[in-house]
Amino acid sequence: MGKDELRVEIDALLLQQARSADIQFSILxxxxxxxxxxxxxxxxRAKRWAxxxxxxxxxxxxxxxxxxxxxxxxxxx
Numbered sequence: 454m455g456k457d458e459l460r461v462e463i464d465a466l467l468l469q470q471a472r473s474a475d476i477q478f479s480i481l482x483x484x485x486x487x488x489x490x491x492x493x494x495x496x497x498r499a500k501r502w503a504x505x506x507x508x509x510x511x512x513x514x515x516x517x518x519x520x521x522x523x524x525x526x527x528x529x530x
Contacts, residue, residue, distance in 0.1 A: 459482075471478070487495065 456479075461478075461482075
């Protein structure tokens with residue numbers, strides 16, 4: 454899931470205050486959108502992530518099965 458640019462117009466004073474408060478707009482917008490879209494959208498994003506990540510996860514699991522987990526020889530549990 455890549456990121457897209459978005460042009461937003463906002464009140465200049467509000468923007469200045471937000472910048473002074475070190476508010477990161479991309480994070481703020483993502484959080485607000487996730488909250489507004491609700492749990493169904495979160496489930497859809499999680500499902501898409503699982504589908505997109507499945508090949509990498511499978512490759513990692515095969516590697517661990519063949520070679521063991523990193524640091525396994527130092528574990529004491």
